[in-house]
Amino acid sequence: MEFAxxxxxxxxxxxxxxxxRVLVERHSRPLFRxxxxxxxxxxxxxxxxQETLLRAYRQLGKFDERASFGTxxxxxxxxxxxxxxxxxxxxxxxxxxxxSAQDPLLSLPSxxxxxxxxxxxxxxxxxxxxxxxxxxxAERTAFVLRHFEGMxxxxxxxxxxxxxxxxxxxxxxxxxxxxxxxxxLVGTAR
Amino acid sequence: xxxxxxxDLVLHYYGEAADALPVDLHLKECEECRALYGSLQRALNAVxxxxxxxxxxDYGVQVWRRVAPYLPVRxxxxxxxxxxxxxxxGAVFATLIVAAFLMGRSYPxxxxxxxxxxxxxxxxxxxxxxxxxxxxxxxxxLVELANASSARTLDISPEQDRVENLLxxxxxxxxxxxxxxDAVIAGVLDELERVLLEIAHGxxxxxxxxxxxxxxxxxxxxxxxxxxxxxxxxxxxEEHKL
Numbered sequence: 326m327e328f329a330x331x332x333x334x335x336x337x338x339x340x341x342x343x344x345x346r347v348l349v350e351r352h353s354r355p356l357f358r359x360x361x362x363x364x365x366x367x368x369x370x371x372x373x374x375q376e377t378l379l380r381a382y383r384q385l386g387k388f389d390e391r392a393s394f395g396t397x398x399x400x401x402x403x404x405x406x407x408x409x410x411x412x413x414x415x416x417x418x419x420x421x422x423x424x425s426a427q428d429p430l431l432s433l434p435s436x437x438x439x440x441x442x443x444x445x446x447x448x449x450x451x452x453x454x455x456x457x458x459x460x461x462x463a464e465r466t467a468f469v470l471r472h473f474e475g476m477x478x479x480x481x482x483x484x485x486x487x488x489x490x491x492x493x494x495x496x497x498x499x500x501x502x503x504x505x506x507x508x509x510l511v512g513t514a515r
Numbered sequence: 516x517x518x519x520x521x522x523d524l525v526l527h528y529y530g531e532a533a534d535a536l537p538v539d540l541h542l543k544e545c546e547e548c549r550a551l552y553g554s555l556q557r558a559l560n561a562v563x564x565x566x567x568x569x570x571x572x573d574y575g576v577q578v579w580r581r582v583a584p585y586l587p588v589r590x591x592x593x594x595x596x597x598x599x600x601x602x603x604x605g606a607v608f609a610t611l612i613v614a615a616f617l618m619g620r621s622y623p624x625x626x627x628x629x630x631x632x633x634x635x636x637x638x639x640x641x642x643x644x645x646x647x648x649x650x651x652x653x654x655x656x657l658v659e660l661a662n663a664s665s666a667r668t669l670d671i672s673p674e675q676d677r678v679e680n681l682l683x684x685x686x687x688x689x690x691x692x693x694x695x696x697d698a699v700i701a702g703v704l705d706e707l708e709r710v711l712l713e714i715a716h717g718x719x720x721x722x723x724x725x726x727x728x729x730x731x732x733x734x735x736x737x738x739x740x741x742x743x744x745x746x747x748x749x750x751x752x753e754e755h756k757l
Contacts, residue, residue, distance in 0.1 A: 342586065349582060350575030357574070361567050378582050453565050471529060472562065478531055493526075500525045504558040511557035 330394040338385050345385075349378055352395065356402055362469045363406040364413065365458060373409060377402040399474070400484050403466055410462040449510055456506035460499050467495035468503075519548045524555055580716045581709060584682075639695060643749045646688050646700055650746040653681050653707060654739065660714070661733045669726050672719040682711045703745045710738050 330351070336344035353374055360373035380401050381388075388397055457465060463485070470481045482492035519527075519541055526532040542549050571577065656677050663669055689704040710733070721729065733739060 342583075345586070346579050346583070349579045353575040353578040354570055357570055358567050362565070367568050374578060375582055378578065379585055382582075382586050449561050450564065450566070453562055457562070457565070472559065493522075496529075497522050497525050500528075500555065500559065501521055503562060504521075504555050507558040507561055508554055511554065511561055 331390065334385070334388065334390060334394050337382075338388070338390075345382055348381075348394070352398055353378070355395070356398060359399060359402055359469065359474060360406055362473050363403070363466055364409055365454065366413070369406075369409050369413070373402055373406045376405050380405065396480075396484065399470075400486075403470070403484055407462050407466055410465065414462065449507075452507060452510055453503075456503050459506065460502055461495075464495045464499040464502070467492050468499035471496045518545065519551075521551065521555070524548070524552050527552075528555060528559065577713075581712055584712060635695070639697070642688065642691055642695060642697070642700070643752055646692070646704075647746060647749045649681070649684055649688060650742050650749070653685075653711075654742055654746070656681065657710070657733060657739055657742075661730050661739065663726055663730070667723065669721045670719060671714070671721055675715055675717075675719060678711050678715045682708065682715055685711060700745065700749070703741050706736070706738055707742065710736060 330348065333344045333347050337348060356374045356377055357370055360370035360377075361367065364370050364373060377398060381398055384401070388394070460468065467481055467485060470476045470484055471478065476484065478489050478493050478496065481496070482489040485492060519538060523532065523538060527535060527538045532538055542552055656674055660671065660674060663671075685704055685708045689701050689708060692698075692701040692704060713732075714729070717729075718725070
C-alpha cells in the first residue's frame with residue numbers, strides 16, 4: 326500500500342482532489358479503528374477521522390514523500406485523539422481513580438472461568454472497557470499503538486514525539502494497570 | 516533466585532526483550548514468574564477481544580463526502596502559467612473593482628450610519644437570535660424527512676436544495692459560535708452539519724428502504740432532540756435578557 330500511496334500522494338500534493346479522495350477512501354477505516362481504540366467512543370472516533378484527514382490535506386506540503394503516508398496520518402490522528410481524550414477527561418466529573426488497592430475492580434471475586442469462555446463474556450468486555458478508560462491518555466495511546474497497531478517501541482516513540490524510554494514506560498504502566506484490573510477475572514496477580 | 520520484573524515480562528510478551536532466551540529459560544524453571552506471565556497473557560488476550568464498531572463497506576466514500584466540502588482549494592490558479600496570463604487576469608480584476616466602485620456610487624446611500632454590534636453581549640444576542648431562527652427552519656426540513664412516507668420511492672431533490680442553503684448558513688453560524696467561544700451552539704451545529712451534508716450529497720431518489728434508513732438515522736442520532744433542546748435554550752436566554 327505504501328508504494329501505491331507514494332504516487333497518489335504526489336498527485337494530491339499537486340492539487341489533485343481526486344487523488345486525495347483515493348487516500349481518504351483507503352485510510353479511513355484503519356484510522357477509525359485507531360481512533361476508536363484510543364477514544365473508546367464512536368462519535369469522538371468519527372471526529373478524529375474527519376479532523377485528521379482535513380489536517381493532512383492542509384499539511385500535505387509539509388509531508389516528506391520518503392516517509393510512510395500511513396504513519397504520518399497516524400501521527401496526526403494520535404495527536405488530535407490525545408486532545409480529544411484530554412477533553413474527555415476534563416468533562417468527566419468523577420474524581421481520578423484511587424490507588425490500585427482501593428480499585429473496585431480488584432475486589433471482585435475470582436471465579437477463574439476458562440479463558441475461552443471469558444473471551445465471549447460480556448462482563449469481561451465491560452471490565453476491559455472500564456480498565457482501558459482508567460489509563461491516562463498517554464498510556465492508552467502508547468498501548469494502542471504497541472498492542473493493536475503492532476508498532477515497535479521506537480516507532481511508538483516517533484509517533485508520539487517522545488523518548489523511547491518514555492514510550493516504554495507508558496506501555497509498561499498501561500499493561501500493569503490492565504493486568505491488575507483484569508486479574509480478578511482472568512488470573513492471579515503477584 | 517532472582518525473579519523477572521514485570522517490565523521484563525511485558526517486553527518479552529511483545530518480543531522486544533534484548534535477549535529472549537534467558538527469559539524463556541527462567542520461565543521454565545520459576546513457577547511464580549510463569550504464573551505472573553500467564554496472568555499478563557490472559558489479561559492482554561482479554562483486551563484483544565475488545566470490539567471495534569463495524570463500519571459500512573463504503574465507509575471511505577462516506578468519509579470523503581463529509582470532508583470534501585471543507586477542503587481548501589489547491590492549485591486554483593494553476594491555469595495561470597505565464598506572466599502574460601497573470602497580467603491579463605490582473606487587468607480583469609482591476610476592471611471589476613472599478614466597476615464595483617462605480618456601481619456603489621450610483622446606489623442610494625443609507626440615511627444614517629450603520630450600527631455595528633461591537634460589544635460582545637450584543638454580538639452574542641444577535642447570534643442567539645439568528646441561530647434560534649435557523650434551528651427552527653432546519654427542524655422543519657428534517658421533520659418533513661423524518662415523517663416522509665416510505666410506501667414508495669421518494670424524490671427529495673427539493674429538500675436537498677433547501678438543505679444546501681441551510682448548510683451554507685450552518686457553516687457561518689458554527690464558525691461565529693466557535694469564534695465567540697459558545698461551544699454548546701457550535702457542537703450542535705457541527706452535528707447538524709454532518710447530517711445535512713449526508714442528505715445534500717446523498718441520492719435524490721430514495722427507495723422505501725433508504726427512506727426508512729434515513730428516518731432511523733435521524734432518530735438514532737438524536738439530532739432532532741438536540742436541536743429542540745438548543746432551540747429552547749437559546750430562546751430562554753433571550754427571554755431572560757428581555
